[in-house]
Amino acid sequence: QFVEAGLKNVSYHEFWVPDAVDHGANVTLLSTGETFRIFPMKPNFGAPSTIPPGGISGKLVYAGKGHLPDFDGLDVEGSIVLLDWDTGIDWIIAANLGAQAVIFLPSAYVPDVGVPRTVNVPFAYPRFTVDEEAAEVLVRHLGEDVKLVARTYWENVRGVNVVGFLEGTGTEQERAKIIILSSYFDSGSVASSWAPGAEESMGIGSLIEYAKWLSRNPPRYTVMFVAFSGHHQNLAGAMRFLEDWVYPAYDQTRHAVGVKFIGQFNLDLSGGSRVPYLTRLGDFMRLYGGYQD
Helix, strand or coil: CCCCCCCEEEEEEEEEEEEEEEEEEEEEECCCCCEEECEECCCECCECCCCCCCCEEEEEEECCCCCHHHHCCCCCCCCEEEEEHHHCCCHHHHHHCCCCEEEEECCCCCCHHHCCCCCCCCCCCCEEECCHHHHHHHHHCCCCEEEEEEEEEEEEEEEEEEEEEECCCCCHHHHCCEEEEEEECCCCCCCCCCCCCCCCHHHHHHHHHHHHHHHHCCCCCEEEEEEECCCCCCCHHHHHHHHHHCCCCCCHHHHHHHCCEEEEEECCCCCCCCEEEEEEECCEEEEEEECCC
16 A cells, blocks of 8 residues: 555664464354354453353353343353353453353443443463354354363464655755654454454555655655554554664664654544544644534
8 A cells, every 4th residue: 555655765664563463263052053152351461352162152141231130030050141242351250150251242432431341360261252143143042052172372472663765856955854744554352353443444554645646746845654553452563663763773774764853643533422632742843633513
């Protein structure tokens, strides 16, 4: 996309980052043999949502939002509990009552405050979500036995930042100065392997459009376009970019370019507002969205 937009010297900037990787997870209805994919939730303080070899089996029960009264009359010990998406932290009640695992049913929209939460201890407990099709089938088979299998474990994965340049049209001194336009192109969610990226696509889509427009209307200063990955791994791509190009400058070849940086504008856009506004934090300028009645 950068090449098609007219950028030059397009290259990859590689790095490695640890991540909990989903190597396959599913739920099978033992009465029908139907199997559906399930998506592991984010780790609890490093402990991934995984299942021992051989899987686990239990009866499906539904406990609404997971509040303690929702379990009245349910045989929870050894079960697989279905919970509403906006259960917050109350899924831990199912674990305390002896459920072997929980599956969160998807919702078209719930406030962020209700999203299933992790806990800040390494609690190795299987938590998953499913798509709407699978959720409808599972709800129709409450009280029946299901089998869950899942393989999620930590490994080092390769990340890639994509870099391209648009040379300025000003004086030699102006062309030697570099302004960075950046965004990130990966997506994330509370279930990392189920991250459609509709929200995140706004930033990288805008960055590509800026590249096309500036290629037709080149500025006086040189512009460096950077598409970061590893955003949801604690900004791993952006941090590695900083370390190689700016400080502590592990890569001296890249640092020779980094000393020419005079500013950066990062596009982290949201569909939650039509009103942008600019704020400054220390040496950084940040663009946020406001709310309009």
